[in-house]
Amino acid sequence: MPPSPPVPHTLAAVGLSLGYDSRRIIDDLDLELPSGRITVIVGANASGKSTLLRGLARLLRPESGVVLLDGDDLFGLPGKRVATVVGLLPQHPVAPAGISVSDLVGRGRHPHQGWFGRWSGTDDAVVSAALAATDTLELSARRLEDLSGGQRQRVWIAMALAQDTDILLLDEPTTFLDVAHQLEVLDLLHERNRGEGTTIAMVLHDLNLAARYADHLVVLREGRILAQGDPRDVLTAAVVLDAFGLSARIIDDPVSGTPLIVPIGRFHDNHPRIS
Amino acid sequence: MNDDTAAAAVAAGMGVEALSADRSRRRRRSRRVCLALGGGILLMAVLSLSAGAYSIGPADLVRTLLGLGSGSENFIVLTLRLPRLVLALLAGAAFAVSGALFQGVLRNPLASPDILGVTGGASAAAVYGMLVLGFGGLATSLSAAAGAILVAAAIYLLAWRGGMAGSRFVLIGVGVAFMVQGFLGYLLTRADLRDAQYALTWLVGSVSGARWSDILTVAAGLAVLLPVVWALAGRLRMLQLGDDLATTLGVAAERSRLVLLGLAALLAAVATAAVGPLAFVAFVSGPIARRLLGDGRPALLPSAMVGVLVTLTADFAAQHLLPGGIQLPAGIVSGAIGAPYLLWLLATADTSGKGA
Ligand SMILES: Nc1ncnc2c1ncn2[C@@H]1O[C@H](COP(=O)(O)OP(=O)(O)OP(=O)(O)O)[C@@H](O)[C@H]1O
Ligand SMILES: [Mg+2]
Numbered sequence: 001m002p003p004s005p006p007v008p009h010t011l012a013a014v015g016l017s018l019g020y021d022s023r024r025i026i027d028d029l030d031l032e033l034p035s036g037r038i039t040v041i042v043g044a045n046a047s048g049k050s051t052l053l054r055g056l057a058r059l060l061r062p063e064s065g066v067v068l069l070d071g072d073d074l075f076g077l078p079g080k081r082v083a084t085v086v087g088l089l090p091q092h093p094v095a096p097a098g099i100s101v102s103d104l105v106g107r108g109r110h111p112h113q114g115w116f117g118r119w120s121g122t123d124d125a126v127v128s129a130a131l132a133a134t135d136t137l138e139l140s141a142r143r144l145e146d147l148s149g150g151q152r153q154r155v156w157i158a159m160a161l162a163q164d165t166d167i168l169l170l171d172e173p174t175t176f177l178d179v180a181h182q183l184e185v186l187d188l189l190h191e192r193n194r195g196e197g198t199t200i201a202m203v204l205h206d207l208n209l210a211a212r213y214a215d216h217l218v219v220l221r222e223g224r225i226l227a228q229g230d231p232r233d234v235l236t237a238a239v240v241l242d243a244f245g246l247s248a249r250i251i252d253d254p255v256s257g258t259p260l261i262v263p264i265g266r267f268h269d270n271h272p273r274i275s
Numbered sequence: 276m277n278d279d280t281a282a283a284a285v286a287a288g289m290g291v292e293a294l295s296a297d298r299s300r301r302r303r304r305s306r307r308v309c310l311a312l313g314g315g316i317l318l319m320a321v322l323s324l325s326a327g328a329y330s331i332g333p334a335d336l337v338r339t340l341l342g343l344g345s346g347s348e349n350f351i352v353l354t355l356r357l358p359r360l361v362l363a364l365l366a367g368a369a370f371a372v373s374g375a376l377f378q379g380v381l382r383n384p385l386a387s388p389d390i391l392g393v394t395g396g397a398s399a400a401a402v403y404g405m406l407v408l409g410f411g412g413l414a415t416s417l418s419a420a421a422g423a424i425l426v427a428a429a430i431y432l433l434a435w436r437g438g439m440a441g442s443r444f445v446l447i448g449v450g451v452a453f454m455v456q457g458f459l460g461y462l463l464t465r466a467d468l469r470d471a472q473y474a475l476t477w478l479v480g481s482v483s484g485a486r487w488s489d490i491l492t493v494a495a496g497l498a499v500l501l502p503v504v505w506a507l508a509g510r511l512r513m514l515q516l517g518d519d520l521a522t523t524l525g526v527a528a529e530r531s532r533l534v535l536l537g538l539a540a541l542l543a544a545v546a547t548a549a550v551g552p553l554a555f556v557a558f559v560s561g562p563i564a565r566r567l568l569g570d571g572r573p574a575l576l577p578s579a580m581v582g583v584l585v586t587l588t589a590d591f592a593a594q595h596l597l598p599g600g601i602q603l604p605a606g607i608v609s610g611a612i613g614a615p616y617l618l619w620l621l622a623t624a625d626t627s628g629k630g631a
Contacts, residue, residue: 054519059523083525090520093517093519094516099515119298128289128291131294
């Protein structure tokens with residue numbers, strides 16, 4: 001493998017439209033993932049977040065427009081080459097019955113291996129680092145189906161890490177995780193990003209965590225970008241209302257200083273805002 | 276570097292050891308399984324070469340196999356029993372690998388060529404060739420291959436909706452299997468009685484009356500198909516993770532699935548043309564092998580060995596173990612083994628139909 005290039009990889013969508021059976025989900029969207037930064041995509045259910053990630057990861061052919069990896073059309077590049085640069089953890093990954101954790105995480109090494117998949121010392125080192133980073137090392141001999149939902153999710157993240165790509169896309173990596181493990185996983189991704197310059201784009205549902213961990217926040221509504229930029233600028237009460245139909249009050253997160261969204265709802269507003 | 280990362284580095288170092296320990300444990304287990312299966316196959320091979328109306332002891336058997344037997348021993352072992360054994364061996368392996376491929380690619384234990392009507396398609400085409408067109412050996416094999424590919428392609432096209440779901444493939448396959456059975460029934464009722472009788476024996480699946488020319492056809496088919504399967508086994512491992520992950524990991528999912536299913540259909544066709552649709556060998560071998568290994572790998576080699584063992588055992592039982600000394604085609608016994616497994620699988624399948 002050549003040493004990682006001095007210039008970071010870039011991934012961008014230009015005029016991208018995606019859909020299923022010609023039902024348009026993502027509509028004429030322009031997005032450039034800032035290289036070496038963390039982008040978080042938020043939006044209501046069915047707003048097209050997963051669809052967008054799938055398009056960026058070459059899983060869905062654009063109806064129009066193009067996704068550019070380092071300026072080249074993603075679909076013009078050999079799949080295995082793309083797989084060494086862009087990784088994706090889908091929202092609902094599947095695995096064969098009986099598979100062991102170490103086997104599963106090891107399969108993340110496929111793009112780096114030759115035709116017959118010869119296993120190397122590097123593979124071992126990367127896989128075990130991924131297991132250690134996700135706190136799943138002691139699960140490595142267990143079967144995936146015997147794990148709890150949260151343990152399983154961490155194993156999937158380990159697999160995505162084992163793919164060792166410069167650009168990593170994750171669709172709701174914190175589902176199934178308890179609060180502590182959510183923060184642990186996000187910290188881990190943050191560390192990965194700051195330490196190795198991995199470009200990360202992920203879908204999160206927790207707006208407060210999104211605001212805290214995002215360098216770049218993208219708010220999606222009905223397949224279009226409603227707002228994007230620094231979370232402090234993007235997350236206003238108006239945007240939250242527009243994207244989620246949710247009234248909320250925005251205050252400063254006392255820990256990180258990033259926006260903290262406090263949803264109002266219909267029943268518990270005992271402290272009407274004085275304004 | 277803070278304590279956490281240092282600790283993680285230490286843990287990762289230990290991890291490498293744990294991983295390789297893990298791997299050698301898996302390797303030892305799969306070696307043990309293959310050795311046991313190999314032993315079983317050897318035992319069944321010796322038994323089927325020596326047992327019979329004229330039984331031959333192990334010493335005489337070895338002598339005969341070395342070409343030093345008497346005239347009658349030569350005739351019984353080399354002309355009567357050995358071809359039957361070799362044919363059972365090749366066909367069993369072909370069915371088993373075919374089944375393991377179908378089940379692996381479609382991620383569904385019910386997806387095997389005998390249940391999906393792919394074997395049925397091969398049979399129908401072969402019977403059509405035999406009864407209507409008067410085909411001989413090679414032409415029958417070719418029409419069986421055409422039938423299997425045709426049925427597999429039909430199921431594929433019917434099941435494709437901008438993507439492939441294993442469960443839809445299986446449901447449509449089961450439907451197609453019924454249509455193929457109907458067509459077979461039609462052919463048989465229209466045929467003259469003696470021809471129909473002959474076709475029927477063949478349709479049950481039998482390795483009796485094996486000729487070296489049949490064996491050569493199967494062997495040639497396997498010699499072409501198995502190396503390709505072997506080379507593509509890595510893609511099968513990725514396809515097991517579903518299309519999204521497979522694509523993410525650099526495997527062209529749709530194309531790989533098409534190629535692997537094509538190979539699987541051809542393997543089923545080659546075996547069916549030679550011995551008829553040996554019931555359930557394709558269906559049970561992969562799951563048994565995977566259960567023996569206890570992990571999620573496709574296990575093609577162990578599956579093939581299980582297939583061989585099941586076929587040899589079924590044929591031996593059909594010849595020698597039935598009460599009253601009756602002899603039946605091997606397919607009846609393999610069907611009797613496979614059917615309860617099918618019921619068990621259906622009974623324990625979860626609601627998504629993926630099964631145990
Ligand atoms: N495979 C598919 N076939 C057809 N339509 C689909 C498919 N996947 C998603 N859709 C549709 O596309 C739209 C957007 O779905 P998508 O999964 O991108 O939403 P999302 O923003 O990720 O939602 P969630 O927050 O619930 O994960 C939905 O209306 C959904 O019904
Ligand atoms: Mg989604």
